[in-house]
Structures are given as C-alpha cells and as structure tokens.
Amino acid sequence: MLKISHISKTFNPGTNSEKLAIDDLSLDVKKGDFITIIGANGAGKSTLFNAILGSFITDRGSIALDGKDVTLESQHTRARDIGVLFQDPMRGSAPGMTIGENLALAAGHGGWLSHVTRAEREDFKKRLSVLGMGLEDRMNQPVGLLSGGQRQALTLLMATINPPKLLLLDEHTAALDPATADKVLELTNSIVSENNLTCLMVTHNMQQALDMGNRTIMMNKGNIIYDVTGQKRSALTVDDLLRKFKEVSGTTLDNDRMLLS
C-alpha cells in the first residue's frame, strides 16, 4: 500500500542549524496494516509523516502509495488519498464554519459548484450520531464552540468520511483529557476496523503502542531501529520495549511524556 524507499531529508542544509531529520529510511506498509510508531523526541516521527503527506519533498528516495509514485506530488493532490489527524485538535476543522459545512467540505462530493443535498445532510447526521456526543443536533453551530475532544472526534470523522487509502494519526489524543482520549481512541479503532483502513499512528504511550494495531516500529535519529509484528509482538511488554531501545540506540528513551504515562 505504502512503499517508502531510502528517503532522506536534511533541514537548513549548510547552516549552523543543519539537521538530518530522516536518514535513509525505508518502510513497506501492507494494505490493512495498523502500525504504531514510538520514539524519542526529535526521532523523526512527525517528519516522516510530513514526508508522506508531502508538506516537503524529500532530498532523496521515493514514496509510492497504492502502486503510484507520489514522491514529487503536491500535498493537496496526495491529500485525496491520505487522511491525517494532528495532536492539536484545532488544526483539523474550520472554527468559523458550522459542523455541517465542515463535513460538506470534507465529503466534497460533486463538482466545485455543487451544493450539499438533503440526503447528504441526513448522512452527516447519522455519522455524527455514531460519535455519541450529541453533535448531530448541532449541525448548524460553528465548530469553534466545540470542546477539544469533540473537535478531534469531528476531525476523525472528516478525515475518514471518504475512506482514505492511508490514515496518519500523529499523537491525536495527546492533547485530550484521559476520558476523552479513551473515547477518541475507541472511535479510531472502530472506524479503522470498519473501513479496513491502512493506518500509521504515532503515540507516546508505550502500552497503547503495543495494544493497538498489528505492528510496532521504533524510531531513532531519523531511522527505524526496531520493527516488530506477529507473535513476537504479542509477547512484548513495555519493559521489553525500553530495554530494546537502550540496546539498539545506546541511550535511554528520553521522551518525558513517555515516562509519565
């Protein structure tokens, strides 16, 4: 589904702040895979996502999505096939527009000059009611009035309303309170399995990384240092992961939020 071959990216080349963010990274993702990604701060997890999304073009290597080379394609062209959720719940929806308008924009059926039909609105309502947040009765309210958790749930719905070939989740529950985070994770699981989505999820929660999905990769210094799946993964504990990190990278996993969770 997603084939990343030997990509590299250096930010600010030739300056004092030169940083090799992605270093000859390759990754092969199969259709229906749900991969959780862990790693220390600055390991290149978000940079990897940005490379896949196309917010910058890599210096070397290639990225292919569903058999099509997208290495040089612009971000909005790729976005037709890739859904994304960021940590900041404010990032995924337009606060001044209503819930209905946001969904209409995400659904994007018909031509540029098409209006939202009654049938589509009914469909939006049905999908919103699945969230169990009462948003289906607030279709005409601006999104700016929603809480962070509600907005992230709405963003999840918007990103998957046309099931994307690939769903990227960049610590999408890290900014939410624990109860809301659980709720959004639960929704994520059900939407991903219902649509059989291929999904990459960055998380700082080691237990979550092992509990969710079918494959876990660990990143350090812009590359993948550990990749585990199947039975070997089911037998892993958080302690195993921490030990593994020290063994492969030579340092301890210094993600402060990881230690707290």
Place this chain on the structure above:
Amino acid sequence: MDSYIMLGQTALELGLIGGLTVLALFLSYSMLNVCDLSTDGCFTLGATVGAVVALAGHPLLSIPAAMCAGVVSGFVTAFLQTKMGINSLLAGIIVNTGLYSVNIAVMGNSSLLNMNTTDTVFTMLKGALKGTPLADWYKTIIALIAVVLVVVILALFLRTRLGLAIRATGDNPDMVKSSSVNPVFTTIVGLCISNAFTALSGCLLAQSQKSVNIDIGSGMVTVALASLLIGNAFMGKGRIAKRAVGVVLGSIIFRLVYTIALRFNMPAFMLKAVSSIIVIIAIAGPYLKSRYPMYARRLAHRRSLRNGGGDNA
C-alpha cells in the same frame, strides 16, 4: 423637505454603489482573510475601463468589460502572493501602484474623462422611466439591482463546495494545507471574484456621476472597510446571506451619517478621515476591551503602591 429626500436618495445611491466594494471586501477580507490593498486601484480600473467602453458607444458592454478588468487585476494580486512569494499586503500595494499607470493609459494619457453626453446604463434607464413615478429613482434602481444580484450570487456561491473551500482557506489555513483543497487555487478564485465586484462598483460610480478621474478610488478600501465593520456590528453573526445584507446596510448607514455630517457643515474632505477613525475604533475597540482587565489590575496595583500598601492586589 424635498432637499432632505434628495440627500437621503444620494446617500442611498452612493451607499448601494459603494456597497458593491464592501461586498467584495466581505469576500476577500471576511471570508478569505486577505486584506486586499489593490482595492483602490481596482475600483478606479473598473471606472476607467467602463467609461472608455461606454464612450465608445457600448453602455451595456461597459459592465462586463469593467468586471473582466477587475478579474485580471485580482488575478495578478493573487498570483503575486500565492506563487511569487510576495507578502499579501505588499502584493496589493504593488498592484495598486501599477494600476495608477494602467488607469492613465486606459483613459488615453489623461487623468480625467467626461461622460456628460455619453449613453450609460443610467441614461438608458432614465429614458425608459421617463414620465413614470419612478423617474427620479433611476440611479438607485440600477444600484439596487446590482447589489441584489451580487448578494444573491455571493450567498449561493459561498455555500457551494468551492465557496466552502474559500471560507476554510481564510478560517483555518493549517487545515486547508493538509486537505485536498489547494489554497493557491481558492485564493486566486476568491480574489478574482472580489475584484470583479470592486470594478463593477467603480464602473457604476463613474457612470452615475458622469465622469471619472484618476482619484475616484482613492481611500476606497478604508471607506469600504469602515462600512463592512459597521455592518458586522449590526448583523455580523448568522447566515452568510444575512451578513452580506448587513454589510450593504453598513455601507448605506455610513453614507447617511456622512451626509448628515455634511449638513452640519462638516467639510467634504473629511470623508476619509472619518472612515479611518471608524476603522480604527472598530478594530482597536474589541482589542482594548479584551485587554481592559489587565490595565485595570495594573492601575489598581499602582494605586495601592502609592497608598503605601505592599499588597499585590
């Protein structure tokens, strides 16, 4: 009494014609979140192009011609800021400056054109209404038709998929960047449409006053912004159609107040100063209000220090 009706009529007519520019800013400033500083030049461009086409004997053609000129102007402004890496304010100023030369050239190396004996859309309707009770209202009728058309078009357009994409581009650029909407495309389309309305506004003003000079659009962006903010104060919330009507009302209110001020012997040249002050109050007011608690606490703190108290309250 008659003179009052006439003054009201003039204010209404100017408010409606200027309202078209306010609707243009409603699209570019309120929806797309771009402060389009090429508005003055584009307004003049619409006036000069419309006048030249009318003088050539095509009064009806003058309207689409002016609007097309506006589209081109809007495209250049949008292209500079989306594809050439020029800051959006600077792009507007650059185009505005360039348009000064363009406008003189359009008028045939002159800074003034006279249309006293020219057939315009206004003289056409005036002829048609001769002898009817509406005969004196021909200018207002044309302005009203234009405004109603533009409001309806805008209200419908902003609910289409493209319209929603344009609003999202202004509302949350971060979101649009990672969506399948291309912000370059939405910005270009938005500015092309808004500048078409600005040029239409200039074209109608020139034809209604039967002359155009190179300064006809100067300060227009501030006057329109003042009207927009007045409109927002009254009807700034709710459906798009309601807000669009609100900004036109804002434009009419602005002209009425200005006309009344003229009756009380305010010199005519004060128009622009008044519009500047309205814009300052409308934008700085809410900001200062949000800062007020901090100022209040600081003041209280200083006062308590002066009174010998070391308390932090």
